Amino acid sequence: MNNRESLVNFILSVVKISRDEADQIANTFHPIEIEEKDYLLRENEISDDYFYLESGLMRTFLYNLEGEEITIDFFTENNIVFEITSFFNRIRSEAYIQAITKCKGFRISYEELNTLFHDKPAFRDFGRAILVKEFIASQSRNFGMINRTAKERYQNLLSIEPQILQYAPLKYIASYLGVTDSTLSRLRKKM
Amino acid sequence: MNNRESLVNFILSVVKISRDEADQIANTFHPIEIEEKDYLLRENEISDDYFYLESGLMRTFLYNLEGEEITIDFFTENNIVFEITSFFNRIRSEAYIQAITKCKGFRISYEELNTLFHDKPAFRDFGRAILVKEFIASQSRNFGMINRTAKERYQNLLSIEPQILQYAPLKYIASYLGVTDSTLSRLRKKM
DNA sequence: AAATCCACTTGACAAAAGGCAAGAATTAAA
DNA sequence: TTTAATTCTTGCCTTTTGTCAAGTGGATTT
DSSP states (O other), X not given: OOOHHHHHHHHXXXXXXXXXXXXXXXXXSEEEEEOTTOEEEOTTSOOOOEEEEEESOEEEEEEOTTSOEEEEEEEOSSEEEOOHHHHHHTOOOSSEEEESSOEEEEEXXXXXXXXXXXXXXXHHHHHXXXXXXXXXXXXXXXXXHXXXXXHHHHHHHHHHOHHHHHHSOHHHHHHHHTSOHHHHHHHHHTO | OOOHHHHHHHHHHHSXXXXXXXXXXXXXXXXXXXXXXXXXXXXXXXXXXXXXEEESOEEEEEEOTTSOEXXXXXXXXXXXXOOHHHHHHTOBOSSEEEESXXXXXXXXXXXXXXXXXXXXXXXXXXXXXXXXXXXXXXXXXXXXXXXXXXXXXXXXXXXXXXXXXXXXXXXXXXHHHTSOHXXXXXXXXXX
């Protein structure tokens, strides 16, 4: 079922290392599956999963001061899924990571990741590249929030990651875009 | 003038290493000063400064599709200032980094940073911690944009980093908060 | 000192988005 | 299959924010 080859290719697409070395790295990962609506991480836990998502759709969310659920981010196939803050700082997570559809992939722990960084210096560049990538994604989302109307943000999401709109319920998308359910519903109608 | 001791203390506050090692690291940095309104980085350049800001106030900004200047971030004293994307990916910057007030601090190049990472393994944790910190800052800004009104965002900035409001002109702050100058001016009046 | 420039303020109106509540539609449960 | 629970849509009205344009007040220049 699980196909470690996709992980090898993902690693190779991020850093320039030999296939052999990428194989060795991929082999230290452990296959896991997460059922729809199950959690990879819950509030107050210390994240210990550095998870390569091979197939499926996930999201992180948390509760704001009004107790409303806010979707912070979606994760699609062929990405590393983890809660950076909790994972690297070894502190309790404020967020949840949840499978929207059934998910498959490979994980390693914090300890295993550090061992890999030590044993495979080239893999450090991988780790850094992932962090930089997440940072860029967060920044460009900020920029979008400032420079685009809700409608434009929706259209942008639609063109960039249509899979999300296909599987995620409207309310997840609405909070992710920073609008109410009603507003998103109306925007949709006008298109 | 320049006081390398503040850099040593900053390093020690981020990672657990000996003062001696922190001294050695700090000694590879080069002192620089940037005059008010001068740039550390311009659009289309490849960032080559990993800059510890000892004193002064800076900002990054870029132009949106309408040609308006959008302030992306402010940097206050005792922080690392750099354009993560351009610096680590060795690509042309879309953003500017500018001194709002006269700035002093210490810099190293991309090459020097990597040499340091190689020579001082403990410093790698520093590098990672800085990346994680920037990521958290970006995420919490996102969260604020979604969950707070412009007025609340302004009040939050006021309570967290009042120095910014003291030195940065209204228009920088307005675009940073994602509102027009007029709106920010009105919000201010009501307080 | 007059002219110029820039940052900021303000007014009048328009557009975007939210709040609330009622009603469809869909899904899950009994 | 009927009930119950969610999720989504929609109408009405309010609040927030934007747009445009005019005006004020400093600072700088000439």
